[in-house]
Amino acid sequence: MSGRLTANRYGKHQVRVSKIRRPRRAPANQERHEFVEYAVDVELEGAFDVAFTAGDNRPVIATDTCKNTIYVLAKDHPLDTPESFGVAIVEHFMGRYEHVSRCVARLTETVWDRLNDSPHGFVARDRATPTARVELARGGQPVVNSGVEKVLIAKTTESGFVDFHRDDLRTLPDTDDRILATQLSATWTYAGEVADFAAAREAIVNALLGRFLDHYSRSVQETLYLMGQAALEACADMQEITLTMPNKHHLLANLAPFQRENANEVFVVTDEPFGYITGTVAR
Amino acid sequence: MSGRLTANRYGKHQVRVSKIRRPRRAPANQERHEFVEYAVDVELEGAFDVAFTAGDNRPVIATDTCKNTIYVLAKDHPLDTPESFGVAIVEHFMGRYEHVSRCVARLTETVWDRLNDSPHGFVARDRATPTARVELARGGQPVVNSGVEKVLIAKTTESGFVDFHRDDLRTLPDTDDRILATQLSATWTYAGEVADFAAAREAIVNALLGRFLDHYSRSVQETLYLMGQAALEACADMQEITLTMPNKHHLLANLAPFQRENANEVFVVTDEPFGYITGTVAR
Amino acid sequence: MSGRLTANRYGKHQVRVSKIRRPRRAPANQERHEFVEYAVDVELEGAFDVAFTAGDNRPVIATDTCKNTIYVLAKDHPLDTPESFGVAIVEHFMGRYEHVSRCVARLTETVWDRLNDSPHGFVARDRATPTARVELARGGQPVVNSGVEKVLIAKTTESGFVDFHRDDLRTLPDTDDRILATQLSATWTYAGEVADFAAAREAIVNALLGRFLDHYSRSVQETLYLMGQAALEACADMQEITLTMPNKHHLLANLAPFQRENANEVFVVTDEPFGYITGTVAR
Amino acid sequence: MSGRLTANRYGKHQVRVSKIRRPRRAPANQERHEFVEYAVDVELEGAFDVAFTAGDNRPVIATDTCKNTIYVLAKDHPLDTPESFGVAIVEHFMGRYEHVSRCVARLTETVWDRLNDSPHGFVARDRATPTARVELARGGQPVVNSGVEKVLIAKTTESGFVDFHRDDLRTLPDTDDRILATQLSATWTYAGEVADFAAAREAIVNALLGRFLDHYSRSVQETLYLMGQAALEACADMQEITLTMPNKHHLLANLAPFQRENANEVFVVTDEPFGYITGTVAR
Structure with a gap:
């Protein structure tokens, strides 16, 4: 055979x-x-x-x-x-x-x-x-990768998405104020010996969460990159980090047919389809 | 037709x-x-x-x-x-x-x-x-039922199960020290108007968790009943509460074949089959 | 206490x-x-x-x-x-x-x-x-209920939904041609002794599926009722049947922004939110 | 930064x-x-x-x-x-x-x-x-990989597992008759242009299922390899195939405490932990 x-x-x-x-x-x-x-x-x-x-x-x-x-x-x-x-x-x-x-x-x-x-x-x-x-x-x-999963986070303002590629298949309008929600997961590697994996993880997760909040986000991509940088700064032993940030969409509900304004107040929450963004940041 | x-x-x-x-x-x-x-x-x-x-x-x-x-x-x-x-x-x-x-x-x-x-x-x-x-x-x-779901809790001692029905189909031995873990869910009704549902839920959940811990548990059944009583005490507006406490088994690993003692130290965690216990406690 | x-x-x-x-x-x-x-x-x-x-x-x-x-x-x-x-x-x-x-x-x-x-x-x-x-x-x-679950069926035409209640919260238009898809589940009871549960189930499921197909559906409700009747006809021992037919939506994709006609051809498939319809039909 | x-x-x-x-x-x-x-x-x-x-x-x-x-x-x-x-x-x-x-x-x-x-x-x-x-x-x-998922198959005899590595951590006995059940998934690549992907998949799946049955299985590993060979034989365009065959355990129920023989008749079905076996077979 x-x-x-x-x-x-x-x-x-x-x-x-x-x-x-x-x-x-x-x-x-x-x-x-x-x-x-x-x-x-x-x-x-x-x-x-x-x-x-x-x-x-x-x-x-x-x-x-x-x-x-x-x-x-x-x-x-x-x-x-x-x-x-x-x-x-x-x-x-x-x-x-x-x-x-x-x-x-x-x-x-x-x-x-x-x-x-x-x-x-x-x-x-x-x-x-x-x-x-x-x-x-x-x-x-032994090659050790550490990680964290299922960190569902959101910022309800300080996030927008404008000036992205425009062609005949685009229907999404520019917005300078939206909800950015993501189920963050991350994995990272270390440059050498690590004294305390738990302390490293805590420092890294705190840095990721802090950076998620500290700026006006022009895209998931930008925020992902800034978060990766923050993690590298927070843990000297870290060599590189890969972040995955699927977009957990909160879409502005269309209340116009019902004579209601919706100034970024009420949102339709959907699980799929969803935007998927991943990136690796290294020293 | x-x-x-x-x-x-x-x-x-x-x-x-x-x-x-x-x-x-x-x-x-x-x-x-x-x-x-x-x-x-x-x-x-x-x-x-x-x-x-x-x-x-x-x-x-x-x-x-x-x-x-x-x-x-x-x-x-x-x-x-x-x-x-x-x-x-x-x-x-x-x-x-x-x-x-x-x-x-x-x-x-x-x-x-x-x-x-x-x-x-x-x-x-x-x-x-x-x-x-x-x-x-x-x-x-309007008849309002409140509830809480997915409260996964455990006590690693202060729990046993002895003297239960003995017949030829029983193989489980008595134990006076075991892990008791459960994914608690509860629903309850109120006797009259409720001023603050959120405050009521917080008081009830705190009472349930506190009582889960405060006694030696002779069975899931006993602990469920005590928890129901604690909830009634914590919220004067509550009329009755139904608790569901599936057993999330942590079974003592059999290490005898490997010449290791296992004095309630290492456990096999299983999702199914699982014990299911529910009860209602009312004023 | x-x-x-x-x-x-x-x-x-x-x-x-x-x-x-x-x-x-x-x-x-x-x-x-x-x-x-x-x-x-x-x-x-x-x-x-x-x-x-x-x-x-x-x-x-x-x-x-x-x-x-x-x-x-x-x-x-x-x-x-x-x-x-x-x-x-x-x-x-x-x-x-x-x-x-x-x-x-x-x-x-x-x-x-x-x-x-x-x-x-x-x-x-x-x-x-x-x-x-x-x-x-x-x-x-012993009281026996039989049932069947997870029957995902669709008809790609011979289904419409028109003339339903109209008010200021309605936005769904009338349609006389749509996909009707549902994840059917059913449970039923028997009037007396049942000689062969497997044969009864097979006859019932075949009747349900046959009736699902054999008419122009004016609503999930109408089709559910007709299916219940078919099941009663197919199994003389059956006393009553409860059918649950959640709507597994296939929504017409809006291709107008892209200069494409969409004459009931391409659909967006969604799991939630979903319409839920249940009914019981008895002799 | x-x-x-x-x-x-x-x-x-x-x-x-x-x-x-x-x-x-x-x-x-x-x-x-x-x-x-x-x-x-x-x-x-x-x-x-x-x-x-x-x-x-x-x-x-x-x-x-x-x-x-x-x-x-x-x-x-x-x-x-x-x-x-x-x-x-x-x-x-x-x-x-x-x-x-x-x-x-x-x-x-x-x-x-x-x-x-x-x-x-x-x-x-x-x-x-x-x-x-x-x-x-x-x-x-374009590089095309085809595949198939969620093929839950079993053979209730013509499968054994004997003479595997013996040491102080082994407790599983040899058996020359057991249930072999697996949730097969497979992905494969093609050597050149493929005229009909659907026909290729059908031939491949039929070959996999046929080979699964046609021999006495000395291990999941052996059967996986034979199935990969059968797929290569069935589809001349195929270059290589990777099969994943997690063991869906049906464990012989221990009925000895209840004075019942269990000659490969009654089994406890478990989802986890589960054996995981994967292999790639190429021309």
């Missing part, structure tokens, strides 16, 4: 694990817990071709074993940041299995914020979700 | 509207905006049978007109709470169309929290979503 | 089970399998108040036990239809636990169609999903 | 368009319609940097204009296949705008199958969704 296997990759996705951390041992219900939850994808490349081409499973680390591994590593690791746990995961697979040539771990955190300053009560956040991606190739160093 | 029409109802769903409120007029970019967003469902009952049985559309207020109406009402109304806007919607339809016998509005708020104390910058919250349902029947008064 | 428990209910949701049926025993890989998959919700009412009010779990059949039960019953039952399995579930819970006063089972089938006439190959269908709901109260008989 | 813009891209996503094709003109309701629906993403690269770095929007073709363009092109094009429409889209943007250096269109089809041989009645399919991706860089030729 014809057909060569030119690439392959496999692993386990959506391994969801939570952990109670007990920083200081204390009598039972006086312990002050920390509570973390990650969803982990792990993928392997290496000398697995025979499984595909010859039905020979001997090199295959079952995806079920990959899952077991995540739980065991979650026991042995402090789960302090998704980045550090991602590094532990890829180093485990590369260290233990010589025939694996590349391992990638992707992590998404469900952030549990402390509730009412309780020692053991938490409420989950669903915005500004931290993400990490760690890749390790045989002979190399 | 056989078959009588015994019930019918129609309307428009997922009418999503946002509004910029400008409490005090001020020079352009010094205005301090408020920003609100609702998704509205409206449904009508009444003398619409001929549309079904005779193809006679004359009584039918098009669902497109229902949509227009929401936008126009959003212009005329302050959109201060989903409850008050819901009342305005049902009163509009009942007041304008004599052949409508019943109108129901359901509203879900996307809460836009102020960002960095900016006068026009906002970040959307995706937890603890306010909801309202208002129903008005011909000759009656 | 104030607050009486006035209602409660609990159970397990999303218990997903599949089963290989081997109608005739045959040498290993010559068996002709059937493959079925259900997602089951089960809910119980009864003498459970003490769990809520006194933390007394002795009457509580753990939701984990409910889950075990579904798997065990799936072993003992042929899983020939969701209705018959639903009956078996509610009869099990009512028969075994005297303190349960009411049991409800809801089932959704993932239909696995045979693939290429293979004895053991299947492809899942994601449209026209069968559903069932069975309720049994102490002292009564 | 620091920070160089090193990459950018933008466009409109989820532009959903449907079209009625009337192959032969005929008196009104005797026309035999065809009905197609695509969701289109279009993205542009080019000389847009000044929009990011200088707030200069003059080169920016508004995403709203991109949306208009899709509707206009849908009028002018037969919409016979997602591939051919994708080619028309990228050629339009590259032909009209000299400052665009690269255009990518991604299309997903909602297949409307004819219902009851009606000339204008259709039912939407939600499995085996056709996809296409077309990319055109300045100076090059």
